[in-house]
Amino acid sequence: MNRREFITSAGMGGAMLGMFPADLSAIQRSTAPGKIEKRSLGKTGEKLSMIGFGGIVVMNATTQEAANRVGEAIDKGINYFDVAPSYGNAEVMLGPALEPYRKDVFLACKTTERTAEGAARELEQSLKNLRTDHFDLYQLHAVEKPEEVERILAPGGALETFISARKAGRTRFLGFSAHSVEAALALMRAFDFDTILFPVSFATWYAGNFGPQVLDAAQKKNMGILALKAMAKSRIAQGEAKPYAKCWYTPLDDPESVLKGLRFTLSHPVTAAIPPGDENLFRMAVELAPKFTPLSPEETEAIKIEALKLDPIFRFPRGA
Numbered sequence: 001m002n003r004r005e006f007i008t009s010a011g012m013g014g015a016m017l018g019m020f021p022a023d024l025s026a027i028q029r030s031t032a033p034g035k036i037e038k039r040s041l042g043k044t045g046e047k048l049s050m051i052g053f054g055g056i057v058v059m060n061a062t063t064q065e066a067a068n069r070v071g072e073a074i075d076k077g078i079n080y081f082d083v084a085p086s087y088g089n090a091e092v093m094l095g096p097a098l099e100p101y102r103k104d105v106f107l108a109c110k111t112t113e114r115t116a117e118g119a120a121r122e123l124e125q126s127l128k129n130l131r132t133d134h135f136d137l138y139q140l141h142a143v144e145k146p147e148e149v150e151r152i153l154a155p156g157g158a159l160e161t162f163i164s165a166r167k168a169g170r171t172r173f174l175g176f177s178a179h180s181v182e183a184a185l186a187l188m189r190a191f192d193f194d195t196i197l198f199p200v201s202f203a204t205w206y207a208g209n210f211g212p213q214v215l216d217a218a219q220k221k222n223m224g225i226l227a228l229k230a231m232a233k234s235r236i237a238q239g240e241a242k243p244y245a246k247c248w249y250t251p252l253d254d255p256e257s258v259l260k261g262l263r264f265t266l267s268h269p270v271t272a273a274i275p276p277g278d279e280n281l282f283r284m285a286v287e288l289a290p291k292f293t294p295l296s297p298e299e300t301e302a303i304k305i306e307a308l309k310l311d312p313i314f315r316f317p318r319g320a
Helices: 003-011 063-075 090-104 116-129 146-153 158-167 181-190 202-207 212-220 255-266 279-291 297-307
Strands: 038-040 047-049 080-083 106-111 135-143 171-178 195-199 224-228 232-234 272-274
Touching: 063 090, 063 279, 080 090, 090 106, 090 116, 106 116, 116 135, 116 158, 135 146, 135 158, 135 181, 135 195, 146 158, 146 181, 158 171, 171 181, 171 224, 181 195, 181 212, 195 212, 202 232, 202 255, 202 297, 212 224, 232 255, 255 272, 255 279, 255 297
Parallel strands: 080 106, 106 135, 135 171, 171 195, 195 224, 224 272
Antiparallel strands: 038 047
16 A cells, blocks of 8 residues: 555545444443443454453563452453553563463454564564463554555565464454554555554544544444543643653543543443553553443533543644
8 A cells, every 4th residue: 555545545534523423332232240341342253341451551560460460350350451562571471360361361462563574473472472372363553654554565564474373373353453543544445354453532532533533434344443542631741751650641540530531432332442551540440340321412512622622642634
């Protein structure tokens, strides 16, 4: 895909804020007593907990801390775990902690490699680190620029490894995460991925015009939609210190605002939201999840007004 096609693909998304109201009719939902709600994942036939466990939660933890955090999550009904090599030592810590539960969970991993050779190498190392013979989902990680999409799709690109890995049983499903509307739309047009992992937050949605185009396109393809940054509030101002070591933006961090952010994201046809990697913010999200109810029209309007006062972490078009 060349840059002209990349830009044309993105442009077809357009601004759709008024064309995509929150709607859960396409999602199958179920809840067991004392457990987090589970939701269907596109056309995969899988059901995932609507709160996912991001591997950063165990990054730099002790072996016992990692085991405890994973065990607590399992007890709450979390069955969706997502990790990547770029998350420090998260894979190495998550592998042993998750091993006793591996057959009962949905394990997703990602790669930032854009060539077939690099992706194959990283896939095998991740499988080893996570003590498993396959992933349930393998994803391109954080695709943003047109040249990345070109490399992925070109001969010798990472997509070749993804297709081969699925055929070989090294992964069941294929997906991607993207940090731009343009990249997400381009990848969806180029290949029939099973899932998309994308930022869906009230601030980026309203103040950044970032998200509606992507969710609309993904839903039309019956893809599983997984959400990042549901608890993102705004960029960190230049010169300000990060409020949380494991979070590069300013997150929502009080119970009222966290629940509001989660409710906005999970009121859309999103299977699961992955909270920030800070273990305390993650635990807060898990504790608040059972209080989820879809936003009312009045609440939606109020959150829109609040969002428009913020500096969102992502915007469309990219670089706007």
